[in-house]
Amino acid sequence: MDLVNVLFIAPFLDMADAPVFLAEVVISGVLTGVMYSLVALGFVLIFKASGVFNFAQGAMVLFAALTLVGLMERGVPVWLALIGTAAVMVALAFVIERVMLRPLINQEGIILFMATIGLDFLLQGVGQIAWGSNVKVLNIGIPNKSFEVGGILLNEFDLFAALIAAVLVGVLAVFFQKTAIGRALRAVADDHQAALAVGIPLKTIWVIVWSVAGIVALVAGIMWGAKSGVQFSLSLIALKSLPVLILGGFTSIPGAIIGGLIIGVGEKIAEIYWGPAFGGAIEGWFAYMLALVFLLFRPQGLFGERIIERV
Amino acid sequence: MLYREAGQFKTSYAKDQAVFPIIQDRWFIALILVVAYGVVPFVANEYWLQAVLIPFLIFALAAIGLNLLTGYAGQLSLGTGAFMAVGAYATYKITTAFPEINILVVFVMSGFVAAGVGVVFGIPSLRIKGFYLAVATLAAQFFILWLFNKVGWFYNDNPSGTITAPPRTFLGIMVAGPEATAEVRYLISLTFLVIFALLAKNLVRGRIGRSWMAIRDMDVAAEIIGIRPLQTKLLAFAISSFYCGVAGAMFVFLWLGSAETEAFDIFVSFQVLFMVIIGGLGSILGSILGAAFITLVPIFLTNAPALVNLPMPTDLGKHIEEIIFGGMIIFFLIVEPNGFARLWQIAKEKLRRWPFPY
Numbered sequence: 001m002d003l004v005n006v007l008f009i010a011p012f013l014d015m016a017d018a019p020v021f022l023a024e025v026v027i028s029g030v031l032t033g034v035m036y037s038l039v040a041l042g043f044v045l046i047f048k049a050s051g052v053f054n055f056a057q058g059a060m061v062l063f064a065a066l067t068l069v070g071l072m073e074r075g076v077p078v079w080l081a082l083i084g085t086a087a088v089m090v091a092l093a094f095v096i097e098r099v100m101l102r103p104l105i106n107q108e109g110i111i112l113f114m115a116t117i118g119l120d121f122l123l124q125g126v127g128q129i130a131w132g133s134n135v136k137v138l139n140i141g142i143p144n145k146s147f148e149v150g151g152i153l154l155n156e157f158d159l160f161a162a163l164i165a166a167v168l169v170g171v172l173a174v175f176f177q178k179t180a181i182g183r184a185l186r187a188v189a190d191d192h193q194a195a196l197a198v199g200i201p202l203k204t205i206w207v208i209v210w211s212v213a214g215i216v217a218l219v220a221g222i223m224w225g226a227k228s229g230v231q232f233s234l235s236l237i238a239l240k241s242l243p244v245l246i247l248g249g250f251t252s253i254p255g256a257i258i259g260g261l262i263i264g265v266g267e268k269i270a271e272i273y274w275g276p277a278f279g280g281a282i283e284g285w286f287a288y289m290l291a292l293v294f295l296l297f298r299p300q301g302l303f304g305e306r307i308i309e310r311v
Numbered sequence: 312m313l314y315r316e317a318g319q320f321k322t323s324y325a326k327d328q329a330v331f332p333i334i335q336d337r338w339f340i341a342l343i344l345v346v347a348y349g350v351v352p353f354v355a356n357e358y359w360l361q362a363v364l365i366p367f368l369i370f371a372l373a374a375i376g377l378n379l380l381t382g383y384a385g386q387l388s389l390g391t392g393a394f395m396a397v398g399a400y401a402t403y404k405i406t407t408a409f410p411e412i413n414i415l416v417v418f419v420m421s422g423f424v425a426a427g428v429g430v431v432f433g434i435p436s437l438r439i440k441g442f443y444l445a446v447a448t449l450a451a452q453f454f455i456l457w458l459f460n461k462v463g464w465f466y467n468d469n470p471s472g473t474i475t476a477p478p479r480t481f482l483g484i485m486v487a488g489p490e491a492t493a494e495v496r497y498l499i500s501l502t503f504l505v506i507f508a509l510l511a512k513n514l515v516r517g518r519i520g521r522s523w524m525a526i527r528d529m530d531v532a533a534e535i536i537g538i539r540p541l542q543t544k545l546l547a548f549a550i551s552s553f554y555c556g557v558a559g560a561m562f563v564f565l566w567l568g569s570a571e572t573e574a575f576d577i578f579v580s581f582q583v584l585f586m587v588i589i590g591g592l593g594s595i596l597g598s599i600l601g602a603a604f605i606t607l608v609p610i611f612l613t614n615a616p617a618l619v620n621l622p623m624p625t626d627l628g629k630h631i632e633e634i635i636f637g638g639m640i641i642f643f644l645i646v647e648p649n650g651f652a653r654l655w656q657i658a659k660e661k662l663r664r665w666p667f668p669y
Contacts, residue, residue: 053442099641100641100645103645104644104645104648107644107648108648109441109442110381110387110588110592111588111644111648113442114584114585114588114640114644115640115641115644115645117581117585117637117640118636118637118638118639118640118641118644119637119641120637121633121634121636121637121640122633122634122637122638122641123637124630124633124637125630125631125632125633125634125637126630126634128630129627129630129631129634239449239577242446242449243446243449245446246443246446246447250442250443278461282457284453284457285450285453285454285457288446288447288449288450288452288453288454289450289454291446291447291450292435292447292450295435295438295439295443295447296435296438299438299439299443
């Protein structure tokens with residue numbers, strides 16, 4: 001009876017008692033979710049276009065943030081540092097395609113996955129050697145003041161982050177739907193062979209996709225870096241974005257966003273209302289369990305393409 | 312010239328079906344075993360046994376376990392660390408509750424506990440596969456470690472939160488605990504690896520192994536020719552987790568001496584996966600070679616600057632290590648995606664003709 005109370009009654013009473021607090025929890029969850037989405041977005045882009053499960057996305061986030069901070073520490077103005085970092089990420093995409101992806105073409109997914117784990121180690125090492133491994137403060141002038149709306153405490157920075165994410169998704173959507181390159185990308189995602197047959201250069205497409213993923217990583221790196229400092233743990237959020245992918249589906253951009261929001265909110269609510277019943281710190285595994293349970297009912301995720309088996 | 316099988320006629324079915332049908336292979340294995348049992352314990356010093364050989368043997372066992380699951384049955388798993396933790400904690404609980412049970416028996420018992428846990432977390436594999444399954448096994452990884460950290464019962468409410476190997480003997484010789492010598496622990500690890508590697512070798516060429524491979528290659532087709540996916544997949548999870556559990560028990564009781572849950576974190580899972588892939592998916596020998604490579608490379612990289620008298624700050628050294636390690640993995644995958652097992656096979660084919668061109 002006690003268990004039932006702790007699990008099914010008390011949390012909801014707590015929620016009803018303090019609606020303002022609940023709203024704050026939800027909002028903070030939404031904002032964490034946006035951050036997860038930004039990382040998951042990079043995964044989805046690469047998975048869609050090349051079928052590579054890019055484990056190095058987290059390392060790319062770290063690498064981009066480190067490069068940006070490093071450039072700024074050397075007195076480069078913010079706008080120039082941003083352009084410079086973006087250029088570095090594009091250059092990185094070229095190198096990855098030339099050195100790693102091209103020789104591994106037509107290998108099995110797991111081999112490519114392993115290669116990206118190798119890339120993960122490599123990028124972490126390079127980034128930290130080039131720019132130092134101590135925790136750095138990233139400040140590019142995003143406002144960071146708190147204000148109240150209807151008794152709910154909000155932070156300008158968080159709103160800014162949500163806005164950036166929304167803009168990014170909008171730009172990506174336009175890019176994918178309206179431009180010629182976007183159409184080519186979708187064609188490659190649908191069917192590599194057919195895309196090749198109608199004359200779409202696969203190698204160029206891969207460079208573009210990895211560049212876009214690199215720039216998305218840069219945006220994610222700026223947001224996470226400005227929030228919690230640029231440090232090694234940034235690369236670990238890649239692990240957190242995996243359940244987001246599962247929930248949203250590996251191949252869906254809206255899925256990455258909505259999955260991120262669900263995981264972000266769910267995690268915060270679970271931690272605050274159900275955490276005490278389990279002895280706390282359930283944030284670490286809650287997302288994975290949620291994804292696991294979800295998978296049992298819908299293996300392709302919320303918006304993923306239906307998995308069709310052909311023999 | 313040396314590796315010639317011409318003239319080796321198999322005159323009975325038993326000979327034809329032997330694990331090592333070629334006489335040179337048998338001699339080679341015998342030689343390795345003689346060196347490993349008869350020479351190494353007397354020659355190697357404490358550092359080599361403790362820092363190199365024991366972890367290599369233990370990780371080789373875990374890698375064989377993961378290879379059974381990923382290489383043979385085709386189920387990608389990132390939960391190896393957690394299954395090893397189950398083995399270690401089960402051993403700790405059993406041996407502290409029943410000190411009179413022989414510790415080596417306890418290792419095997421905790422393997423069975425790990426197998427049970429593995430089956431539970433293998434259930435999603437019936438619905439999902441590939442990377443989706445890999446993420447699902449991450450749930451096992453994080454949940455199990457959290458559980459072992461939170462619930463005091465698992466570490467006997469030890470205030471430090473660690474599990475420590477109590478002194479245990481086998482045939483009157485200390486095998487676990489602070490007083491056990493490295494030689495003894497090495498020999499025990501070696502024996503476990505040899506026995507379980509042979510078992511695995513026989514397992515994968517029998518009916519069970521063949522049904523795993525059928526599931527790996529195309530599960531729908533396998534189902535149609537009469538292989539039950541439920542039993543086959545769950546058996547793969549059970550046996551793989553059994554191996555990992557035994558390896559995890561040895562990890563704490565024969566190598567570290569005491570450990571917290573951090574010893575089994577996600578990086579252990581990745582490390583074992585590296586071993587399996589670098590060694591070669593679907594190869595028992597490959598798992599052992601991969602384990603040797605992955606345990607030796609970081610040790611080599613850590614010691615290399617000192618060997619050439621190159622002073623290097625620790626953190627810079629660590630990052631360079633990361634770079635070289637990551638670079639080597641990519642390089643190996645590009646050069647030989649099928650791993651050491653394939654290289655070994657190519658070497659044998661070359662040796663067969665050597666030194667003549669035909």
